[in-house]
Amino acid sequence: IEASGVKAAIRYMENLQSRVVKLEEVEYIKNLHINFVRTPIFAEFLEELNQISEKTNHPKFARLKQIVHQLKLKRNFSQFQVIASNKSVLASLPSYFDEIGMRSKIVSPSRKKEKERLIDDFKNGKIHVLISSKVLSIKSDALIFFNNPIKYTTFVERVGSESEVYILLTHRSNEERVYHNLETNHHREELYLFLIQDGF
Incomplete structure (x- = not known):
């Protein structure tokens, strides 16, 4: 929860x-x-x-929407990857991006042709946000993790230096403790951490 x-x-x-x-x-x-x-x-x-x-929904949803909206307006970001580890979270995310005028699609790793088409649409600006359970090896302005990356080392290797990385964590939760344990082994200066204070 x-x-x-x-x-x-x-x-x-x-x-x-x-x-x-x-x-x-x-x-x-x-x-x-x-x-x-x-x-x-x-x-x-x-x-x-x-x-x-x-x-009610988890406060992370509102914070995610706020981050994307601010990056779009203030930094002129137009391409976002959002990674979530839970299927119900993945299914809920598109409606939040619709509210701020950002076209989004969920990428299923098992449907290769559809995945390729969505990535092409993303590169051509038809889609602004790609939502998936795994990091896609494509250029984006920002990569946002709804949860702590499960395999931190793999994620660090796959993310290009061009993407800014954001992680949403619930304050004083197990995911925050895991993040801080991993952080000591892998330092990344471009990482932005958002602790959600009013979590469940």
Whole structure:
């Protein structure tokens, strides 16, 4: 919840429930999470998360929109890559960019032809924001991570010196601790860190 928001937590919990059903079908019930998923507390918590998600989103969404809008207006940036590790976050992002007049598309790594077409549209200025779960090896004005990059060394190698890198982290969260542990081993001067103070 603290790193990606309520919708990501709901998706995770629903995946746990579906795994329980699959495990029961093959009569393999040794995982501890099965007993937890069956408790009334789990069901109540999932229901409460669903109610909360209808009313609010993680503050990172608003901050991301603000960063992109400011870079567009003040620095004349026109090409952005946004990387998110969660499917529900990926699916939610295009609507935020629509609000500020930035055309965006989600790039699926499994659809190669569509990916190539979207990258061409991005290079030609038809798309302003490419959203994906992995860093694309293309030139952009800014690369923005919704979450801490999972493989920091790989990300540092793949990002060209032309892109400014921004990372959104929830203050005093596990993702902030992970970032600071990795930061000691890999220093990058062009990195901009935004700590979201009012996270979940």
